[in-house]
Amino acid sequence: MKLYFKDKSNRFKVKFFRDTAKSVFKKLDINDKVELGLTLTDNLEIKKLNQKYRSINKPTDVLSFPIDTPYKKTDNYIMLGDIVISAEMAKKQNKKEINKLFKHGLLHLLGFDHKKNKKEWDSAEFKI
Numbered sequence: 001m002k003l004y005f006k007d008k009s010n011r012f013k014v015k016f017f018r019d020t021a022k023s024v025f026k027k028l029d030i031n032d033k034v035e036l037g038l039t040l041t042d043n044l045e046i047k048k049l050n051q052k053y054r055s056i057n058k059p060t061d062v063l064s065f066p067i068d069t070p071y072k073k074t075d076n077y078i079m080l081g082d083i084v085i086s087a088e089m090a091k092k093q094n095k096k097e098i099n100k101l102f103k104h105g106l107l108h109l110l111g112f113d114h115k116k117n118k119k120e121w122d123s124a125e126f127k128i
Helices: 014-027 043-054 095-109 118-127
Strands: 002-007 034-041 062-066 078-086
Touching: 002 014, 014 034, 014 095, 034 095, 043 062, 043 078, 062 095, 078 095, 095 118
Parallel strands: 002 034, 034 078
Antiparallel strands: 062 078
16 A cells, blocks of 8 residues: 655644555455555645635535545555545544544445445445
8 A cells, every 4th residue: 555645733643544455455345555645734724625626615625536436446546535634624533533634534435325325335344
């Protein structure tokens, strides 16, 4: 797995998120031959992204931008997409809360959608 990581607050380490992602892939029985990006940012930047891509002019806690699915049969790395988290928006701004948002975003990159299929989402969320 390749994880491209940027933390504007410089409070978190890439290893924490890499370990979380590997655990999620293992628990969901998904090949971890993937690439993904993770950016931890502030409310201003995530508000701009939310406005641009969802036409919602306010900050949110996490955004996911899926590119490809890990279910394709290939020997090459698959670019899952990007996750953007507003560390400022996270209620407690601690590792546990940020990790929860990361897992939420990761489930979206993996094709799960809590609005379209709540039962499937809940099952995946329970596993991880």
